[in-house]
Structures are given as structure tokens and as C-alpha cells.
Amino acid sequence: MYQSIRRNRLNSNGYTLIEALFNLIVFILFVHLLISIYSWLNQMDDALTTNEHVAWELFVNDFEQYLLNVKQIELSSIIEDTIFISYVDSQEIVLVSRYEDIIRLQKSFEGYVPLLTGIKEFSFNLYGNYLTISVVFQSGLVKEREFFVQVFNG
Numbered sequence: 001m002y003q004s005i006r007r008n009r010l011n012s013n014g015y016t017l018i019e020a021l022f023n024l025i026v027f028i029l030f031v032h033l034l035i036s037i038y039s040w041l042n043q044m045d046d047a048l049t050t051n052e053h054v055a056w057e058l059f060v061n062d063f064e065q066y067l068l069n070v071k072q073i074e075l076s077s078i079i080e081d082t083i084f085i086s087y088v089d090s091q092e093i094v095l096v097s098r099y100e101d102i103i104r105l106q107k108s109f110e111g112y113v114p115l116l117t118g119i120k121e122f123s124f125n126l127y128g129n130y131l132t133i134s135v136v137f138q139s140g141l142v143k144e145r146e147f148f149v150q151v152f153n154g
Helices: 002-010 017-049 052-065
Strands: 070-075 083-087 093-099 102-107 110-117 119-127 130-137 142-148
Touching: 052 110, 052 130, 052 142, 070 119, 093 119, 102 119
Parallel strands: none
Antiparallel strands: 070 083, 083 093, 093 102, 102 110, 119 130, 130 142
């Protein structure tokens, strides 16, 4: 009878130290995997919900259309961060300026079309035929693009 009690203790179905350590390692790896997936999803969420990159590229694409067939382009000395664009084929003057947190476009000083919203700082630099636009968004994202403007004198 003594041997049967001893044999039952040796064959008990409880965890051994090695099994417990193995389960702990598997649990730690699983938790690490979950943390990695969570941080990756958080980064993807930030990248996908930040519309400023898309808005900037749309602004650049739209703005390039206004730099075709240019007769004259000049920075305004009266209104800060404003450019005037006149065209070869028409008498229309396009004014691009900042109003509060919007870059807007006016045609012949009538109405306006918002080109880019949510900006904190904005500047135009014109040297020669190169126009540089620098924008700081409200989130702190800085974007800058340089355009070559072919001016037709005729």
C-alpha cells in the first residue's frame, strides 16, 4: 500500500517546473506579439488618418494648373504672402493669398476658392522663375515645394 501511494504522487497530473516555465515563455511571447501588433496598428492609424499629406499633394496638383501660360507673376508688396498671376490669353488676374488658416485663390478680385486649409504658417518666395511655397500645418507638419514658372513675354 505504501508503494501505491508513492507511485500516485509521482504520476500526479499537476504542472512541473519545466511545464510552468514553458507556459510562461509562451505567454510572454504572445503578449509581446500583441503589443507589437497594437503599436503597428497605432502607427498605421496615424498614417491613414493624417490627411495633411493628401491635402498637400492635391493643393500642389491644383496650384500647378494656375502656373500655365503665365504672362507675369509677382509677390505683393502691400499684402503679405500674396502673389498676383496674370495670363497671356486673358485679362484675368489670379490672386493667391492666406486668410486665417486657409490658402485661397481669387480670380479678378471676386469671390475665393479655398485651396488648402488647416495651416499655421505660410510663405511664398519668388526668385527668378522659381516659386517656393512653404507651409506649416497646425499639427506641425512642414511641407515645401518649388515650382518652375515659365513666363511668356508677348
